[in-house]
Amino acid sequence: MSKFASRMKSMEKSAAVIRNLFGAMNDPEVISFGGGAIAKECLPVETIREITQDILQRDTRGVEALSYGPVMGVRDLREVVISDLIEPKGVMTTVENTMILAGGLEAMNLMCQVFIDPGDVILVESPTFVHSVEIFDMFQAKCIAVETDENGMNMDDLEEKIKKYNPKMIYLIPTFQNPTGITLSLERRKRAALLASQYDVVVLEDDPYRDIRYNGVELPPVKAFDATGHVVMANSFSKIFSPGSRLGYLVADETIMEKLADAKSATNSHTAILPQIICAEFFKRGHYPEHHRKLCSVHKVRRDAMLESIDRYFPMGTKRTSPDGGLFTWAELPQGLNTTKMLTEASTNPEVKVAYVAGEGFFTQGNGKGNNCMRLSFGAVPPEKIREGIEKLGNLLRQYEGKYSMKVGS
Amino acid sequence: MSKFASRMKSMEKSAAVIRNLFGAMNDPEVISFGGGAIAKECLPVETIREITQDILQRDTRGVEALSYGPVMGVRDLREVVISDLIEPKGVMTTVENTMILAGGLEAMNLMCQVFIDPGDVILVESPTFVHSVEIFDMFQAKCIAVETDENGMNMDDLEEKIKKYNPKMIYLIPTFQNPTGITLSLERRKRAALLASQYDVVVLEDDPYRDIRYNGVELPPVKAFDATGHVVMANSFSKIFSPGSRLGYLVADETIMEKLADAKSATNSHTAILPQIICAEFFKRGHYPEHHRKLCSVHKVRRDAMLESIDRYFPMGTKRTSPDGGLFTWAELPQGLNTTKMLTEASTNPEVKVAYVAGEGFFTQGNGKGNNCMRLSFGAVPPEKIREGIEKLGNLLRQYEGKYSMKVGS
Numbered sequence: 118m119s120k121f122a123s124r125m126k127s128m129e130k131s132a133a134v135i136r137n138l139f140g141a142m143n144d145p146e147v148i149s150f151g152g153g154a155i156a157k158e159c160l161p162v163e164t165i166r167e168i169t170q171d172i173l174q175r176d177t178r179g180v181e182a183l184s185y186g187p188v189m190g191v192r193d194l195r196e197v198v199i200s201d202l203i204e205p206k207g208v209m210t211t212v213e214n215t216m217i218l219a220g221g222l223e224a225m226n227l228m229c230q231v232f233i234d235p236g237d238v239i240l241v242e243s244p245t246f247v248h249s250v251e252i253f254d255m256f257q258a259k260c261i262a263v264e265t266d267e268n269g270m271n272m273d274d275l276e277e278k279i280k281k282y283n284p285k286m287i288y289l290i291p292t293f294q295n296p297t298g299i300t301l302s303l304e305r306r307k308r309a310a311l312l313a314s315q316y317d318v319v320v321l322e323d324d325p326y327r328d329i330r331y332n333g334v335e336l337p338p339v340k341a342f343d344a345t346g347h348v349v350m351a352n353s354f355s356k357i358f359s360p361g362s363r364l365g366y367l368v369a370d371e372t373i374m375e376k377l378a379d380a381k382s383a384t385n386s387h388t389a390i391l392p393q394i395i396c397a398e399f400f401k402r403g404h405y406p407e408h409h410r411k412l413c414s415v416h417k418v419r420r421d422a423m424l425e426s427i428d429r430y431f432p433m434g435t436k437r438t439s440p441d442g443g444l445f446t447w448a449e450l451p452q453g454l455n456t457t458k459m460l461t462e463a464s465t466n467p468e469v470k471v472a473y474v475a476g477e478g479f480f481t482q483g484n485g486k487g488n489n490c491m492r493l494s495f496g497a498v499p500p501e502k503i504r505e506g507i508e509k510l511g512n513l514l515r516q517y518e519g520k521y522s523m524k525v526g527s
Numbered sequence: 528m529s530k531f532a533s534r535m536k537s538m539e540k541s542a543a544v545i546r547n548l549f550g551a552m553n554d555p556e557v558i559s560f561g562g563g564a565i566a567k568e569c570l571p572v573e574t575i576r577e578i579t580q581d582i583l584q585r586d587t588r589g590v591e592a593l594s595y596g597p598v599m600g601v602r603d604l605r606e607v608v609i610s611d612l613i614e615p616k617g618v619m620t621t622v623e624n625t626m627i628l629a630g631g632l633e634a635m636n637l638m639c640q641v642f643i644d645p646g647d648v649i650l651v652e653s654p655t656f657v658h659s660v661e662i663f664d665m666f667q668a669k670c671i672a673v674e675t676d677e678n679g680m681n682m683d684d685l686e687e688k689i690k691k692y693n694p695k696m697i698y699l700i701p702t703f704q705n706p707t708g709i710t711l712s713l714e715r716r717k718r719a720a721l722l723a724s725q726y727d728v729v730v731l732e733d734d735p736y737r738d739i740r741y742n743g744v745e746l747p748p749v750k751a752f753d754a755t756g757h758v759v760m761a762n763s764f765s766k767i768f769s770p771g772s773r774l775g776y777l778v779a780d781e782t783i784m785e786k787l788a789d790a791k792s793a794t795n796s797h798t799a800i801l802p803q804i805i806c807a808e809f810f811k812r813g814h815y816p817e818h819h820r821k822l823c824s825v826h827k828v829r830r831d832a833m834l835e836s837i838d839r840y841f842p843m844g845t846k847r848t849s850p851d852g853g854l855f856t857w858a859e860l861p862q863g864l865n866t867t868k869m870l871t872e873a874s875t876n877p878e879v880k881v882a883y884v885a886g887e888g889f890f891t892q893g894n895g896k897g898n899n900c901m902r903l904s905f906g907a908v909p910p911e912k913i914r915e916g917i918e919k920l921g922n923l924l925r926q927y928e929g930k931y932s933m934k935v936g937s
Contacts, residue, residue, distance in 0.1 A: 120695075122644045125786050132789040154595055162589035169579045179572035183769035185564055219629050219773075223795040230665065234532045248796075255640065255793045285530070359593035361800035363629075376535055379542040383665045385633040386658075389799045390771035 124235075124255050131251040134478040138247070147464055148506035149472040153295065153355075153444055154497040156415050160359055161399070161408055168398045169391075182391040188382050190217025190366075191390060194397035198366050201400050202328070207341040208350065210368050216377060219388045221325045221353025221365035223381075225249045228286065228321050228349060229256040230380035231373065238284040242270050244447075244479030244487055246295045249288065249323065258285070260481040267438070269294070269301030272308040279316045286319050291339055293326035293443025296479045296492035300441065303336050310342035318347065319373070325353035325365075326443035328409065331417040333441035346370035354396060356444070356496075357405075357412065362392040416444065422500035423493060423507065430511025432518050444496035447476070449489060454517055456491045463513055471510045534645075534665050541661040544888040548657070557874055558916035559882040563705065563765075563854055564907040566825050570769055571809070571818055578808045579801075592801040598792050600627025600776075601800060604807035608776050611810050612738070617751040618760065620778050626787060629798045631735045631763025631775035633791075635659045638696065638731050638759060639666040640790035641783065648694040652680050654857075654889030654897055656705045659698060659733065668695070670891040677848070679704070679711030682718040689726045696729050701749060703736035703853025706889045706902035710851065713746050720752035728757065729783075735763035735775075738819065740852035741827040756780035764806060766854070766906075767815075767822065772802040826854065832910035833903060833917065840921025842928050854906035857886070859899060864927055866901045873923055881920040 138151065172178040181191075189195065195212045203210055218224055233239070235257035241250070243262035253260050261282055264274040269291060278284070289309065291301035301309070313320045322339045340350040346369075354364035369377060381387070399405065423446055427437050434451040450456065457475040464472045476490025495503055548561065582588040591601075599605065605622045613620055628634055643649070645667035651660070653672035663670050671692055674684040679701060688694070699719065701711035711719070723730045732749045750760040756779075764774040779787060791797070809815065833856055837847050844861040860866065867885040874882040886900025905913055 120642075121786055122640065122642050122647075124644075125641060125789070128789060128793065132792070135792055136789075152595065157590050157594070160590055160593040162583055162585050162593060165593065166580065166583035166589070169583060170576065173572055173576035173579060175572050179576070180567050180570055181771070183570040183572060183575065183771040184567070185562065185765075185770040219795045219799065226794050230532065231535060232530075232532050234534075237532075248792075251789075252793045255790065355595075360595040361591070361593040363795060363797070363799040376531055379535070379538060379546075379661075380665065382542070382545055382658075383538065383662045384636050384794065385629040385773065387773070389629065389773035389802055392799055392801060 124257050127257045128251060128254040131247065131254045134247055135251050138474060138478075144464070144470070147470045147472050148498060148502050150493040150495065150498065150506065151472045151474055152497060153494055154360060155356055155412070155444065156419065156496060159408075159412050159415055161404065164399065164404050165359075165395055168395050168402070172394055172398060178394050182394050184390065186387050186390045186393075188378050188387045189215075190388055191393040191397060193401065194393045195366075197397050197400040201405065202352070203368060207337045208368065214368055214370060214374050216367045216374065216381065217388050217393055218365040218367060218381070219385060220363040221323070221351060221355060222248060222252070223384070224323065224351030224365060224367050225252045225321070227367070227377050227380045227384065228351075229253065229258065230384070231376040232285050232319060233258045237286075238282045240275065240278055240282070240284045240287045241481055242288070242290065242294065243482070244296055244476065244490075245288065245481065246290055246323070247478050250481060253288075262481050265299070267299060269299055269305055270309070272305050272312065275309070276312055279312060279318060284318055286321055287313065288321050288323065289339065290323045292324055292336070293329065293440050293445070295326070295443075296445055296474065296476070297447040298438045298440025298443050298445045300336065301339075306336060306339045307342045309339050310344070310348055313343070313347035314345040320348045321351060322348055323351045325356055327352075328357050329413060329416060329444070330442035331413060331420060340368065346372070349373060357409065358396055358399065362396060364388065364392055364396055416496060418500055419495040419498065419503060420446070422503040423495040426504050426507035427493070430508045432511070432514050444494050446493050446495065448491050448493060450491070450514065451518065452489060454514060455488050457488050459513065459517060463510060466513070469509045469513050471506045473510070534667050537667045538661060538664040541657060541664045544657055545661050548884060548888070554874070554880070557880045557882050558908060558912050560903040560905065560908065560916065561882045561884055562907060563904055564770060565766055565822070565854065566829070566906060569818075569822050569825055571814065574809065574814050575769075575805055578805050578812070582804055582808060588804050592804050594800065596797050596800045596803075598788050598797045599625070600798055601803040601807060603811065604803045605776075607807050607810040611815060612762070613778060617747045618778070624778055624780060624784050626777045626784065626791065627798050627803055628775040628777060628791070629795060630773040631733070631761060631765060632658060632662070633794070634733065634761030634775060634777050635662045635731070637777070637787050637790045637794065639663065639668065640794070641786040642695050642729060643668045647696075648692045650685065650688055650692070650694045650697045651891055652698070652700065652704065653892070654706055654886065655698065655891065656700055656733070657888045660891055663698075672891050675709070677709060679709055679715055680719070682715050682722065685719070686722055689722060689728060694728055696731055697723065698731050698733065699749065700733045702734055702746065703739065703850050703855070705736070706855055706884065706886070707857040708848040708850025708853055708855045710746065711749075716746060716749045717752045719749050720754070720758060723753070723757035724755040730758045731761060732758055733761045735766055736853035737762075738767050739822060739826060739854065741823060741830060743851035750778065756782070759783060767819065768806055768809065772806060774798065774802055774806055826906060828910055829905040829908065829913060830856070832913040833905040836914045836917035837903070840918045842921070842924050854904050856903050856905065858901050858903060860901070860924060861928065862899060864924060865898050867898050869923065869927060873920060876923070879919045879923045881916045883920070
């Protein structure tokens with residue numbers, strides 16, 4: 118058989134992590150804190166049905182919805198993105214600089230097509246989003262982790278590493294980060310944009326959770342501080358509209374957008390038209406504000422249930438993040454508890470049947486870092502199930518802890 | 528600014544061809560024989576609206592349609608593809624070996640991710656589909672043209688070139704080829720599969736037009752003769768369902784499909800769910816047979832109008848293909864008529880205002896081959912407009928011919 122391309126080997130490890138991530142979620146009896154889905158009750162099924170009834174007429178947008186479309190995306194969706202989602206954040210852009218993608222993840226793929234040659238360095242947070250790392254690996258980039266704390270990526274360490282590694286790209290998930298829920302501070306956002314300009318490095322700002330805020334003050338995107346066109350802003354409609362629509366968007370200055378459009382054309386021509394029109398109409402008809410309120414209030418309750426339950430049921434000495442929004446919290450267990458090793462039992466033991474994502478997979482260092490951590494998603498699970506699941510998981514963790522203590526003592 | 532990846536340079540030329548291909552189609556007064564669209568009246572707007580009304584209910588498929596889905600695609604769409612579109616052609620496969628893509632073009636992108644390292648050789652038809660070449664260029668493959676005649680790719684020359692160039696992949700568009708409308712003979716299909724096995728080279732069989740047949744006998748896909756898993760079959764729902772849905776599929780044996788699934792996951796997670804469910808239901812509810820009949824009868828009339836008009840209005844000595852199906856015919860003009868140079872005038876001169884695709888862009892040889900050829904798409908233009916457009920274009924060509932003769936004589 119023809120030999121596979123060398124990138125298939127480079128991505129083998131992270132591809133296995135991704136496959137297992139989603140593989141574990143198939144048993145309906147398992148309470149899964151695994152995937153990144155939102156509450157089913159927030160999926161706007163009825164509204165989308167109404168909209169579809171209207172637009173799928175020959176004298177409205179029916180023919181448009183089923184025909185080939187522009188590579189940049191349907192124009193009124195791009196206009197809506199600008200007026201409703203980007204300008205309110207303090208970022209000025211135009212339709213020419215805004216492209217609609219087949220989901221937020223496609224942004225990472227296209228940015229790699231445009232910028233990454235094998236061996237190029239991408240500076241990432243520690244931990245970072247494993248699915249993006251799978252893409253970076255497919256493009257044979259070298260991912261280097263930058264020190265990260267409760268305010269996000271450390272900018273002094275970023276500057277050090279820019280000088281040391283001469284990276285092609287810096288990858289940030291600055292708000293309610295996947296997997297930690299942490300938010301990059303205002304100071305650091307400004308500094309990230311300055312460093313990018315100063316050292317002439319592209320920043321890929323991946324911000325799909327930013328609009329799901331429960332408390333605290335909204336922060337401008339890094340892009341808002343970008344004076345020289347070094348920041349490319351990527352976002353998704355998966356959380357704020359629906360994951361199944363596979364819609365996202367990219368904002369980039371002209372020189373970069375030209376190349377991104379060519380890469381998009383050579384990936385899948387353009388994004389599906391019907392979902393784009395539905396989404397544009399959803400916003401144009403004024404459905405978003407109420408939908409957004411509901412989204413935030415439903416998930417706030419789930420976040421609260423998650424944090425309270427962790428505090429109540431997890432072993433003493435557990436540290437966890439306090440996300441002001443988004444869908445994830447990150448728990449760091451006492452030393453000795455290995456979340457990678459415990460996962461199979463957690464999801465299959467009839468007394469437990471709870472899934473989480475083991476933390477180790479989110480670190481690019483590859484030295485076992487994070488093997489006492491776990492990402493817990495609260496978006497897709499009702500509050501009472503969150504409590505039940507965390508209690509059962511907590512019991513399991515305490516049993517393991519007991520075993521560990523016994524080994525140490527004997 | 529961070530340097531662009533080297534693949535951006537490799538794809539520059541074909542990216543420009545693609546941009547111009549679609550750029551020229553914006554003037555509504557131009558009769559465009561450019562793009563590859565189908566007749567608007569064949570877009571099943573009403574049926575899709577009905578289906579969408581049904582499925583977008585919470586107690587039917589509404590939640591599924593808006594949620595994350597499987598990387599391989601919605602299961603019942605894969606089942607429908609197998610039962611309605613693949614098995615009737617003599618190809619046996621399973622859902623595990625069938626993946627739903629975001630459009631047929633994505634197949635070329637994913638196959639390159641899996642197989643192509645920079646410098647790897649892909650053997651292609653001469654001419655071949657320029658949009659696929661853009662993808663091959665983005666992956667920095669070296670495209671080598673194989674001799675092609677009225678029965679498709681020449682298998683003796685294919686074998687010679689396999690031995691000479693040690694290719695990674697052979698790319699075929701075997702039925703009603705884009706751009707020529709030519710069909711690979713039965714003999715050559717069998718031989719292609721044998722050569723692939725014998726020399727251990729993967730064949731990518733791209734067959735989106737095969738079901739739009741007006742006359743003649745249907746031929747089994749190359750995949751039907753594949754005994755060793757070397758043939759990967761790609762197809763699209765763009766012509767037989769709707770282009771705007773961005774749906775396609777790939778059939779590959781297990782070892783290859785594993786890698787394709789990882790590449791898909793690292794491209795955009797999975798294909799949009801709503802279009803997949805609509806398409807599955809379209810077939811399951813029995814709409815396809817009548818839709819298919821209408822598709823063939825409407826486009827047959829257009830094909831006939833195109834061929835008759837070319838014969839009537841184009842310069843003497845013009846050769847053209849006689850496609851038994853599909854959406855394209857290919858005209859080779861008398862020497863001295865340069866279709867690349869004439870295109871601007873053809874599409875902007877008020878007496879003409881007709882667009883076609885200049886033939887040169889479809890050849891990978893890069894030596895001006897095909898500069899007296901043009902691809903003419905008849906799918907999206909009503910018959911009377913086809914006649915009008917070809918007459919006007921024919922007049923222009925004859926004027927150029929006159930000019931040419933005068934230059935030669937003086």
